[in-house]
Amino acid sequence: MFGFLRRKKPPPPTPEPVESASKPGGPWPVEPASIAAQAARPPQPPQPPAPSAPAEPPRTGWIKRLRAGLSRTSGQLAGLFGLTQIDEALFEQLEAALLVADTGIETTTWLLARLRERVKKERLETGEDVRQALRATLTELLTPLEAPIDLDRSAPQVWMVTGVNGAGKTTSIGKLAHLLRREHKSVLLAAGDTFRAAARAQLAEWGARNDVAVIAQDGGDPGAVAFDAVSAGIARQTDVVMVDTAGRLPTQTHLMEELRKVRRVIGKALAGAPHEALLVLDGNTGQNMLAQVAAFDAAVALTGLIVTKLDGTAKGGAIVALAHTRRVQPIPVYFIGLGEGVDDLQAFSAEEFVSALLDPTPRSH
Ligand SMILES: Nc1nc2c(ncn2[C@@H]2O[C@H](COP(=O)(O)OP(=O)(O)OP(=O)(O)O)[C@@H](O)[C@H]2O)c(=O)[nH]1
Numbered sequence: 001m002f003g004f005l006r007r008k009k010p011p012p013p014t015p016e017p018v019e020s021a022s023k024p025g026g027p028w029p030v031e032p033a034s035i036a037a038q039a040a041r042p043p044q045p046p047q048p049p050a051p052s053a054p055a056e057p058p059r060t061g062w063i064k065r066l067r068a069g070l071s072r073t074s075g076q077l078a079g080l081f082g083l084t085q086i087d088e089a090l091f092e093q094l095e096a097a098l099l100v101a102d103t104g105i106e107t108t109t110w111l112l113a114r115l116r117e118r119v120k121k122e123r124l125e126t127g128e129d130v131r132q133a134l135r136a137t138l139t140e141l142l143t144p145l146e147a148p149i150d151l152d153r154s155a156p157q158v159w160m161v162t163g164v165n166g167a168g169k170t171t172s173i174g175k176l177a178h179l180l181r182r183e184h185k186s187v188l189l190a191a192g193d194t195f196r197a198a199a200r201a202q203l204a205e206w207g208a209r210n211d212v213a214v215i216a217q218d219g220g221d222p223g224a225v226a227f228d229a230v231s232a233g234i235a236r237q238t239d240v241v242m243v244d245t246a247g248r249l250p251t252q253t254h255l256m257e258e259l260r261k262v263r264r265v266i267g268k269a270l271a272g273a274p275h276e277a278l279l280v281l282d283g284n285t286g287q288n289m290l291a292q293v294a295a296f297d298a299a300v301a302l303t304g305l306i307v308t309k310l311d312g313t314a315k316g317g318a319i320v321a322l323a324h325t326r327r328v329q330p331i332p333v334y335f336i337g338l339g340e341g342v343d344d345l346q347a348f349s350a351e352e353f354v355s356a357l358l359d360p361t362p363r364s365h
């Protein structure tokens with residue numbers, strides 16, 4: 001299973017596969033840096049931490065960055081829970097804060113109803129009690145989104161990566177290639193974005209950094225590239241073939257149709273493939289995230305999500321809305337992205353996400 005991302009320590013920053021349980025003391029978290037800057041840099045030996053930034057346990061650093069990324073929302077919410085008594089004003093302010101955080105009317109209404117219920121039933125008295133109740137409710141709601149990818153399926157397994165323009169598809173593929181190599185998995189990348197030479201170059205760069213082959217074609221049909229890559233993956237007995245695709249909007253019906261075709265072609269190259277149809281979502285997207293999920297799900301039957309850019313100005317509420325509105329058939333959030341660096345992708349944890357949204361001070365794990 002693809003559970004290695006959650007608890008293991010990061011590897012030294014070399015492209016070669018290394019032991020998964022890497023030695024402590026490596027740089028973590030890796031500071032965000034542009035792809036170009038990182039790619040241009042020759043491989044560096046692990047650097048000792050700067051004196052002003054003492055090394056901290058990897059996961060603590062990750063949580064801190066997630067907290068910083070979601071600080072807009074946590075800042076809005078924090079002020080509400082210091083109250084010594086619960087009144088209507090608290091619910092009104094909470095409603096406003098949740099709406100501002102992109103949680104949407106439907107999910108906000110549902111959350112407030114749940115909270116009111118709990119206040120009554122559990123005889124809650126203070127703002128802090130409400131915070132704890134919201135914490136429990138959100139954790140319960142988001143936990144079904146946690147899921148590992150099964151890596152033990154027969155090889156090759158094919159992951160198709162989709163999303164709107166600039167969501168972070170290619171970057172996430174690069175990060176995943178790195179993580180898979182750490183697990184000693186062989187990887188092949190397909191440059192399914194055949195429209196732009198720069199897109200091929202970007203994927204090739206990630207391939208070179210991870211010592212992974214990239215199947216590309218000058219222009220032409222994305223389906224053909226995907227077919228070639230899957231066929232090559234079968235011939236080379238590659239563990240994971242990842243197919244990048246060009247960014248597209250759900251409203252571009254001909255491009256959504258093209259995506260369907262890529263999926264069909266992958267299935268023709270290998271029965272049962274793609275094993276994962278992933279949608280990459282920009283964490284800043286807000287409520288439009290729901291429409292994107294619905295549209296891409298209709299086109300390619302999504303199996304999982306990657307939410308990127310939670311290190312910036314993301315508000316987080318849309319993920320809560322996703323969990324609520326799709327609670328009957330949740331689509332897992334396999335990974336979240338917290339930067340442009342190769343190590344800036346980790347498994348989604350409901351507990352950590354809710355903690356980043358609601359906890360006033362870092363919790364020790
Ligand atoms: N801060 C931050 N930037 C990210 C993250 N993921 C991707 N990016 C940046 O977002 C920009 C777009 O990323 P790409 O990977 O090129 O996105 P894409 O979806 O492949 O884009 P198209 O192929 O053009 O549709 C790049 O500058 C990335 O470095 C993230 O988690 N955090």
Ligand SMILES: [Mg+2]
Pocket residue numbers: 169170171193199244245246247
């Ligand atoms: Mg791309």
